[in-house]
Amino acid sequence: MDRVTFSSWAGNVVDNRGLDFGKFSAVDNLELPLGYDGYRVAAFMSWNGLVMADDGVNVVDMARSYLTEVKKLACGRCTIGYSGIRVMSDTLNRISGGQGKPEDTDLLGSLAAAISDSSKCDFCALAVKPVLDSLKYYQDVYTGLVTRKKAAPKSVYIIKITAPCMEACPAHQDIPGYIELIENRRYTEALEVIRQTNCFPGTTGRACVAFCEDNCVRNDIDSPLAIRALKRVPADHEAASGLTPVPGRAGESRQKVAVIGAGPAGLAASYSLALKGYQVTVFDEQPAAGGMLSTGIPQYRLPGDVLTRETNIVERLGIEIRPNIKIGSDIKLEQLSQQGFKAVFIATGAHLSRDAGIDNWNERYEGLVQGIKFLREANRGKKIEPRDRVLIVGGGNTAIDCARTCLRLGFKEVTIVYRRSRTEMPARDEEVEAAEKEGVNIHFLAVPTRIITENSRVTAAECIKMELGEPDASGRRRPVPVKGSEFILETDMVLPAIGELPDVSFTKNRVELTDWGGIKVAPSQQTSQPTVFAGGDCVTGPATIIEAVAAGNRAAASIDQYLKQGSITPDQMASLLHQVALDRQRDGGIVAKSQRQSPEELPPAERVLNFNEVEKCLTAEAATEEAGRCLRCYRVMLLAVNEGE
Ligand SMILES: Cc1cc2nc3c(=O)[nH]c(=O)nc-3n(C[C@H](O)[C@H](O)[C@H](O)COP(=O)(O)OP(=O)(O)OC[C@H]3O[C@@H](n4cnc5c(N)ncnc54)[C@H](O)[C@@H]3O)c2cc1C
Numbered sequence: 277m278d279r280v281t282f283s284s285w286a287g288n289v290v291d292n293r294g295l296d297f298g299k300f301s302a303v304d305n306l307e308l309p310l311g312y313d314g315y316r317v318a319a320f321m322s323w324n325g326l327v328m329a330d331d332g333v334n335v336v337d338m339a340r341s342y343l344t345e346v347k348k349l350a351c352g353r354c355t356i357g358y359s360g361i362r363v364m365s366d367t368l369n370r371i372s373g374g375q376g377k378p379e380d381t382d383l384l385g386s387l388a389a390a391i392s393d394s395s396k397c398d399f400c401a402l403a404v405k406p407v408l409d410s411l412k413y414y415q416d417v418y419t420g421l422v423t424r425k426k427a428a429p430k431s432v433y434i435i436k437i438t439a440p441c442m443e444a445c446p447a448h449q450d451i452p453g454y455i456e457l458i459e460n461r462r463y464t465e466a467l468e469v470i471r472q473t474n475c476f477p478g479t480t481g482r483a484c485v486a487f488c489e490d491n492c493v494r495n496d497i498d499s500p501l502a503i504r505a506l507k508r509v510p511a512d513h514e515a516a517s518g519l520t521p522v523p524g525r526a527g528e529s530r531q532k533v534a535v536i537g538a539g540p541a542g543l544a545a546s547y548s549l550a551l552k553g554y555q556v557t558v559f560d561e562q563p564a565a566g567g568m569l570s571t572g573i574p575q576y577r578l579p580g581d582v583l584t585r586e587t588n589i590v591e592r593l594g595i596e597i598r599p600n601i602k603i604g605s606d607i608k609l610e611q612l613s614q615q616g617f618k619a620v621f622i623a624t625g626a627h628l629s630r631d632a633g634i635d636n637w638n639e640r641y642e643g644l645v646q647g648i649k650f651l652r653e654a655n656r657g658k659k660i661e662p663r664d665r666v667l668i669v670g671g672g673n674t675a676i677d678c679a680r681t682c683l684r685l686g687f688k689e690v691t692i693v694y695r696r697s698r699t700e701m702p703a704r705d706e707e708v709e710a711a712e713k714e715g716v717n718i719h720f721l722a723v724p725t726r727i728i729t730e731n732s733r734v735t736a737a738e739c740i741k742m743e744l745g746e747p748d749a750s751g752r753r754r755p756v757p758v759k760g761s762e763f764i765l766e767t768d769m770v771l772p773a774i775g776e777l778p779d780v781s782f783t784k785n786r787v788e789l790t791d792w793g794g795i796k797v798a799p800s801q802q803t804s805q806p807t808v809f810a811g812g813d814c815v816t817g818p819a820t821i822i823e824a825v826a827a828g829n830r831a832a833a834s835i836d837q838y839l840k841q842g843s844i845t846p847d848q849m850a851s852l853l854h855q856v857a858l859d860r861q862r863d864g865g866i867v868a869k870s871q872r873q874s875p876e877e878l879p880p881a882e883r884v885l886n887f888n889e890v891e892k893c894l895t896a897e898a899a900t901e902e903a904g905r906c907l908r909c910y911r912v913m914l915l916a917v918n919e920g921e
Pocket residue numbers: 483484485536537538539540541542559560561562565566567568569572573601602603604623624625626648651673674677782811812813814818819820821822824
């Protein structure tokens with residue numbers, strides 16, 4: 277935005293007031309959108325400062341409106357925050373209403389400073405910063421209203437609320453909101469909050485990669501909130517109570533929507549669409565719903581009954597799940613519109629194994645199986661004869677899951693061969709550590725190049741040592757073979773787990789694809805065909821549950837808009853929210869260090885004996901204590917807008 281007259285964003289003051297437009301200094305630390313929903317953006321206020329682009333906006337009324345929202349979120353853990361914000365809000369109401377007293381501006385300033393220095397969490401401490409800035413740089417507007425006893429003109433305000441953890445979560449779950457409810461053991465309400473954006477609380481409470489924890493403000497103080505473990509607490513409580521919620525539908529529409537794929541993306545979209553009243557049918561080629569959650573993730577991390585319970589809740593909304601139907605062969609994509617479906621959401625995941633590039637590769641050899649297929653068979657309870665030795669190729673979570681599954685099946689010597697070093701391993705650290713504790717060997721900087729067999733049975737793999745060269749496109753150092761370093765690893769089985777690609781051959785090029793074979797979509801998840809939407813791993817390549825859920829939610833919102841109004845309005849605030857709240861820097865407030873609560877785990881020697889769940893649920897006491905560590909870092913964001921974009 278080039279017409280900013282004043283900005284104090286992130287402490288960087290740009291004051292163009294009184295200058296000719298040509299002499300304006302630019303604000304380069306914040307990208308404000310020019311318009312919102314047909315309005316022109318005129319000013320902005322949030323936790324890190326104040327930006328004015330139109331002098332017609334009255335800064336006092338803007339601060340009043342902003343603090344009204346802040347007041348709703350102030351929690352009451354400390355008197356200075358709770359009462360101080362209330363007094364500030366009343367004072368701003370008084371001044372902007374034309375009834376301010378001469379001492380009011382001093383009162384506001386001293387309260388804001390006290391709240392900033394002494395609140396017990398981040399929320400109030402940071403929320404008052406833009407009000408302080410308005411007092412400092414627009415004192416004349418405040419005193420003008422007080423002396424003239426005149427009410428301030430009002431603008432139209434748009435309010436959004438987020439937090440650093442919420443912004444890091446692809447589904448933007450209201451994390452501080454449900455954590456506070458968990459602290460107070462209001463588990464049913466906590467689940468209601470979670471299910472607004474994530475219909476898999478028990479599943480993600482176990483297997484989510486927890487991007488939110490990486491961006492938790494507590495990282496800079498002691499250790500991040502155990503958000504994933506906390507989310508599991510109300511979900512397990514509900515399951516133990518035997519109650520299965522029946523979510524209420526917002527209405528009924530006769531419009532039918534088809535979803536291809538009953539993984540997390542497909543089910544999240546179905547859940548949202550059904551809540552909006554659509555008649556949803558989900559087609560899946562597998563006999564059971566869940567996608568990779570059921571065929572990939574092993575039971576010791578995600579027990580089958582947890583997933584079944586959550587897919588049942590989705591079905592209870594009246595969604596029809598039709599298993600054993602492969603789109604492309606049983607039903608053609610183009611037939612769906614003939615069957616009356618007004619829109620289609622493709623969520624078919626990434627299930628095609630990549631070519632491992634190993635010589636003498638022949639899947640007819642005994643002892644050569646793709647890792648994904650191996651996990652699917654193990655998860656489905658197929659009898660797998662344990663061997664003495666197995667080599668697993670790859671460094672991601674699938675490789676780790678294959679290795680830990682082999683141990684539980686009774687394989688004696690389980691070795692992962694990975695071509696880079698530990699630092700570059702894409703698998704989560706905690707998973708790698710768990711595998712090593714259980715007895716998995718990891719052979720770094722090596723790769724199998726040739727399969728050696730006897731009578732069509734795998735007996736060994738020829739490998740070559742690697743060294744690390746320059747970083748490649750992924751930013752990780754490229755593995756380079758060391759000439760003449762070939763060596764033999766004897767084995768009875770080789771399981772490649774080097775990543776998967778989407779199989780979207782059923783689309784027959786009816787939708788545009790990316791150059792690597794994924795489905796190309798707009799940020800709304802719409803494909804090149806206006807009534808066809810896509811999301812999850814078939815768009816991104818192998819990713820995570822929560823990214824799939826987020827894509828499903830987004831697609832549902834876009835399908836709803838498209839079917840109602842024939843077009844989709846882009847989310848103009850998403851990028852601003854991201855800029856404003858992903859930044860987790862903090863100053864102010866007094867926060868004591870505290871110990872993160874961790875769930876109990878089965879001892880490694882016991883784990884490998886069966887597929888029992890490794891991680892336990894936090895106790896209610898531990899959950900209350902852990903939830904109490906949350907700093908409620910909500911960021912209120914207010915845009916003042918004027919007519920006409
Ligand atoms: C071994 C393993 C472990 C993982 N662990 C984790 C983890 O701990 N945490 C995490 O966040 N993520 C994990 N992931 C990744 C996560 O499971 C995926 O990112 C997620 O499941 C993708 O969801 P999706 O809905 O896009 O696709 P999927 O879950 O793959 O679901 C796609 C569905 O579409 C169906 N389908 C495909 N083609 C057709 C067709 N033509 N017709 C009808 N149906 C079709 C499939 O049968 C499947 O049910 C793991 C993945 C694997 C492989």
